[in-house]
Amino acid sequence: MNVPAFKEKAEKQKKENKLFYDKLGRNTPKNLDDVFHEAHDEAFKETDCLSCANCCKTTSPIFYQKDIERVARRLKLKPGNFIEKYLHLDEEKDYVLNTAPCPFLDAENYCMVYEDRPTACREYPHTNRKKMYQLLKLSYRNTLVCPAVLKITEKLKSVF
Numbered sequence: 001m002n003v004p005a006f007k008e009k010a011e012k013q014k015k016e017n018k019l020f021y022d023k024l025g026r027n028t029p030k031n032l033d034d035v036f037h038e039a040h041d042e043a044f045k046e047t048d049c050l051s052c053a054n055c056c057k058t059t060s061p062i063f064y065q066k067d068i069e070r071v072a073r074r075l076k077l078k079p080g081n082f083i084e085k086y087l088h089l090d091e092e093k094d095y096v097l098n099t100a101p102c103p104f105l106d107a108e109n110y111c112m113v114y115e116d117r118p119t120a121c122r123e124y125p126h127t128n129r130k131k132m133y134q135l136l137k138l139s140y141r142n143t144l145v146c147p148a149v150l151k152i153t154e155k156l157k158s159v160f
Helices: 003-026 032-045 054-058 065-074 079-086 119-123 132-142 147-159
Strands: 087-089 095-097
Touching: 003 054, 003 132, 003 147, 032 132, 032 147, 065 079, 065 119, 079 087, 132 147
Parallel strands: none
Antiparallel strands: 087 095
8 A cells, every 4th residue: 555645635525525525515416325334345355454444543533432441451551540641632522542553553553452442443434334415524524534445435425
């Protein structure tokens, strides 16, 4: 995965993609979920997340209480100690990581807490969920983070 080339392409398409997602939000097609899911499946047939890991290197998932408890248990920490060491409340009052890249990402882009990773990591990039019209702003933001979402967006633009 050529992450610098992806970032350059994503930046070039940023304005166009923002306008596209805004338009989709105003006039949501009935088959939006179907097209998203088909494009998701196609994109992930040719996307190797381990060669990229840009999401883990640049963004933080939200940690819900069950995520905090699960990862803390994995690390043999009390939830309060886990929060103190790794998390802070953001402006929306969600727990997020203190640092990027993720402290649980190793040198080969493997997640050291993979089996116990947060729900947001499990579901990322959220392009195969139901009611995609509710996730259009997030999908747009993820075009700047995830090469697969940029591919999915290109497919969507060719259909809609």
